[in-house]
Amino acid sequence: xxxxxxxxxxxxxxxxxxxxxxxxxxxxxxxxxxxxxxxxxxxxxxxxxxxxxxxxxxxxxxxxxxxxxxxxxxxxxxxxxxxxxxxxxxxxxxxxxxxxxxxxxxxxxxxxxxxxxxxxxxxxxxxxxxxxxxxxxxxxxxxxxxxxxxxxxxxxxxxxxxxxxxxxxxxxxxxxxxxxxxxxxxxxxxxxxxxxxxxxxxxxxxxxxxxxxxxxxxxxxxxxxxxxxxxxxxxxxxxxxxxxxxxxxxxxxxxxxxxxxxxxxxxxxxxxxxxxxxxxxxxxxxxxxxxxxxxxxxxxxxxxxxxxxxxxxxxxxxxxxxxxxxxxxxxxxxxxxxxxxxxxxxxxxxxxxxxxxxxxxxxxxxxxxxxxxxxxxxxxxxxxxxxxxxxxxxxxxxxxxxxxxxxxxxxxxxxxxxxxxxxxxxxxxxxxxxxxxxxxxxxxxxxxxxxxxxxxxxxxxxxxxxxxxxxxxxxxxxxxxxxxxxxxxxxxxxxxxxxxxxxxxxxxxxxxxxxxxxxxxxxxxxxxxxxxxxxxxxxxxxxxxxxxxxxxxxxxxxxxxxxxxxxxxxxxxxxxxxxxxxxxxxxxxxxxxxxxxxxxxxxxxxxxxxxxxxxxxxxxxxxxxxxxxxxxxxxxxxxxxxxxxxxxxxxxxxxxxxxxxxxxxxxxxxxxxxxxxxxxxxxxxxxxxxx
Amino acid sequence: xxxxxxxxxxxxxxxxxxxxxxxxxxxxxxxxxxxxxxxxxxxxxxxxxxxxxxxxxxxxxxxxxxxxxxxxxxxxxxxxxxxxxxxxxxxxxxxxxxxxxxxxxxxxxxxxxxxxxxx
Numbered sequence: 001x002x003x004x005x006x007x008x009x010x011x012x013x014x015x016x017x018x019x020x021x022x023x024x025x026x027x028x029x030x031x032x033x034x035x036x037x038x039x040x041x042x043x044x045x046x047x048x049x050x051x052x053x054x055x056x057x058x059x060x061x062x063x064x065x066x067x068x069x070x071x072x073x074x075x076x077x078x079x080x081x082x083x084x085x086x087x088x089x090x091x092x093x094x095x096x097x098x099x100x101x102x103x104x105x106x107x108x109x110x111x112x113x114x115x116x117x118x119x120x121x122x123x124x125x126x127x128x129x130x131x132x133x134x135x136x137x138x139x140x141x142x143x144x145x146x147x148x149x150x151x152x153x154x155x156x157x158x159x160x161x162x163x164x165x166x167x168x169x170x171x172x173x174x175x176x177x178x179x180x181x182x183x184x185x186x187x188x189x190x191x192x193x194x195x196x197x198x199x200x201x202x203x204x205x206x207x208x209x210x211x212x213x214x215x216x217x218x219x220x221x222x223x224x225x226x227x228x229x230x231x232x233x234x235x236x237x238x239x240x241x242x243x244x245x246x247x248x249x250x251x252x253x254x255x256x257x258x259x260x261x262x263x264x265x266x267x268x269x270x271x272x273x274x275x276x277x278x279x280x281x282x283x284x285x286x287x288x289x290x291x292x293x294x295x296x297x298x299x300x301x302x303x304x305x306x307x308x309x310x311x312x313x314x315x316x317x318x319x320x321x322x323x324x325x326x327x328x329x330x331x332x333x334x335x336x337x338x339x340x341x342x343x344x345x346x347x348x349x350x351x352x353x354x355x356x357x358x359x360x361x362x363x364x365x366x367x368x369x370x371x372x373x374x375x376x377x378x379x380x381x382x383x384x385x386x387x388x389x390x391x392x393x394x395x396x397x398x399x400x401x402x403x404x405x406x407x408x409x410x411x412x413x414x415x416x417x418x419x420x421x422x423x424x425x426x427x428x429x430x431x432x433x434x435x436x437x438x439x440x441x442x443x444x445x446x447x448x449x450x451x452x453x454x455x456x457x458x459x460x461x462x463x464x465x466x467x468x469x470x471x472x473x474x475x476x477x478x479x480x481x482x483x484x485x486x487x488x489x490x491x492x493x494x495x496x497x498x499x500x501x502x503x504x505x506x507x508x509x510x511x512x513x514x515x516x517x518x519x520x521x522x523x524x525x526x527x528x529x530x531x532x533x534x535x536x537x538x539x540x541x542x543x544x545x546x547x548x549x550x551x552x553x554x555x556x557x558x559x560x561x562x563x564x565x566x567x568x569x570x571x572x573x574x575x576x577x578x579x580x581x582x583x584x585x586x587x588x589x590x591x592x593x594x595x596x597x598x599x600x601x602x603x604x605x606x607x608x609x610x611x612x613x614x615x616x617x618x619x620x621x622x623x624x625x626x627x628x629x630x631x632x633x634x635x636x637x638x639x640x641x642x643x644x645x646x647x648x649x650x651x652x653x654x655x656x657x658x659x660x661x662x663x664x665x666x667x668x669x670x671x672x673x674x675x676x677x678x679x680x681x682x683x684x685x686x687x688x689x690x691x
Numbered sequence: 692x693x694x695x696x697x698x699x700x701x702x703x704x705x706x707x708x709x710x711x712x713x714x715x716x717x718x719x720x721x722x723x724x725x726x727x728x729x730x731x732x733x734x735x736x737x738x739x740x741x742x743x744x745x746x747x748x749x750x751x752x753x754x755x756x757x758x759x760x761x762x763x764x765x766x767x768x769x770x771x772x773x774x775x776x777x778x779x780x781x782x783x784x785x786x787x788x789x790x791x792x793x794x795x796x797x798x799x800x801x802x803x804x805x806x807x808x809x810x
Binding site: 577 | 787
């Protein structure tokens with residue numbers, strides 16, 4: 001759409017210019033007479049230039065150009081226009097020589113030349129005006145636009161005054177308007193803010209461009225006031241001459257001022273440039289602080305930014321790893337630029353002084369202006385490194401030193417107070433970034449560990465029986481709850497044959513991951529031995545043999561193995577240090593507690609001597625309860641244990657119910673007792689009811 | 692909640708450790724340190740007085756297992772005394788009375804040591 005508009009503007013302007021050209025040619029050949037035609041023509045020219053102005057403005061807006069490139073373009077364009085005008089003047093002279101034979105009035109070719117000259121200069125003037133407008137509006141303030149608009153209005157009025165519409169005495173008014181416009185030109189020419197923000201290199205270009213433009217506009221001024229061009233332009237369109245002249249004056253004054261201004265700003269160019277780069281680097285780092293997932297990337301950025309920020313030759317970052325036995329700090333160079341580790345070590349420490357120690361003692365940045373002259377760094381002279389000055393900034397987090405940031409320059413007195421200030425600020429950011437990076441690493445590690453534990457938990461759950469073997473005369477229920485994510489409690493069932501059902505309950509000393517490993521081991525041992533062991537006691541003897549050498553010295557396992565025989569209606573059990581089985585029969589309750597030591601406590605002889613086996617007969621309605629001490633030792637908020645008595649009472653009260661229901665009653669009782677108390681051990685419960 | 696204290700006294704040729712409170716996985720390291728110190732001081736005749744010990748967990752029992760071998764290798768022993776019935780029950784459940792000499796009174800244990808030391 002906007003493209004279409006632009007094309008429309010251009011085409012309309014060209015058509016208008018062609019129309020005017022035709023009028024001019026015809027008028028020159030045949031005297032039309034009357035001023036009506038003349039007025040139509042002047043208005044046509046005026047509109048053509050307005051359309052051109054709009055077109056150029058739009059074309060520029062779509063492709064904005066930065067300073068000083070836009071001044072350069074203006075210069076190039078001005079040279080092109082001058083060459084073009086010069087060429088036409090040359091050709092025109094030749095043309096008028098031959099056309100001189102015709103009766104004084106210019107021919108079609110001469111008219112074309114003068115029209116093209118006027119149009120080219122007009123376009124040039126418009127471009128000048130827009131370029132200067134952009135420069136004036138750079139970092140504009142409240143009054144900027146007002147002043148410029150005042151100039152533009154004044155320019156239009158002054159141009160209009162040049163039309164031969166007013167009576168002869170208006171000469172005075174015209175020159176008054178001209179003067180006002182020039183004053184406004186001067187006012188606007190003070191707006192040179194763009195110069196400040198140029199880099200050194202850009203300023204050099206700007207000086208060149210503006211001085212040349214100054215000369216160009218001076219030439220244009222002379223050209224359109226002192227030569228025949230003035231008459232040609234006035235003849236074409238009087239306001240155009242005024243427009244071009246005023247804009248040329250603007251060009252002379254503005255670019256003259258720009259030249260001087262840039263020249264005066266040259267000395268600050270370097271400082272400004274450095275501030276700019278410091279700002280950019282600090283900004284980059286503060287962004288880096290939030291994206292520190294890779295430690296090596298982070299420290300690499302730190303050293304490269306150090307080079308950038310202070311313009312250093314080399315830089316390196318050291319982090320404190322700890323202290324030696326002598327109390328000296330041990331550091332690790334985590335990132336370096338333009339220097340080797342050997343050189344770093346040689347620079348930082350020599351026989352009697354350590355540069356780091358100065359920083360540790362003073363807790364302030366250490367600056368060495370002249371490495372060769374300073375007694376602390378004289379040794380560096382002997383090394384094959386080009387170091388003239390050196391700075392070492394401490395990195396401190398919460399008052400604790402975590403590392404050092406070093407930078408060197410080739411020349412003496414390379415670092416000034418600004419460098420120290422910037423590096424100190426920079427060091428603070430670096431410290432935060434490094435601390436964050438460490439925290440992130442830690443929390444990732446922690447998360448990974450949590451996931452591993454979750455896996456372990458899942459695996460351990462699968463080690464417990466997934467279903468209970470079915471025996472018509474036995475009703476069985478079980479549960480196991482670890483106090484931590486994983487635990488050391490174990491229970492299992494084994495269907496030995498059609499009438500014999502084995503139940504094992506165990507507890508590994510300790511809690512957590514190590515207990516969980518032993519629990520898995522016990523599962524393996526039980527599963528393999530239960531098929532071959534002749535009796536519960538036999539299984540315990542073999543299990544002790546298997547475990548005694550593989551367990552840690554302070555670890556042991558308690559186990560109770562019971563075999564229910566549904567044909568004989570008996571249960572035979574042996575106990576290796578485990579809690580007794582509770583047998584509820586009719587109105588009597590007893591702890592079934594054959595002697596026996598924990599597994600892994602002692603070698604076979606003593607174990608074998610001390611381990612007994614017992615068989616008791618069962619009848620319908622009897623309830624056998626197996627548990628681990630985690631259940632009876634569950635505590636309430638006062639620190640008192642749940643105890644065996646409460647377990648027996650709740651079981652007796654619930655004995656007429658199903659095994660599942662008895663289990664639930666016991667669990668509910670334990671929950672009521674402990675309340676919100678979180679202290680606890682792993683807890684396991686198996687209930688077998690005889691049907 | 693789980694308050695636990697270890698106190699050590701030295702008699703003639705016999706060292707006595709007084710235990711007080713809850714001995715479980717959290718407090719076991721305190722007792723471990725006490726045993727470690729006695730072993731590094733080459734004191735192998737040890738009586739553990741459990742008069743004020745209110746609770747002992749399997750981790751607590753593990754501490755005794757961890758050191759008994761080293762102590763006996765050096766012709767010493769760990770003897771226990773003054774247990775409350777509840778604490779004794781835990782020791783008994785695991786069969787510890789078979790592995791350790793347990794006395795009603797600390798003095799009996801000390802006398803027993805003296806008797807074996809004399810010859």
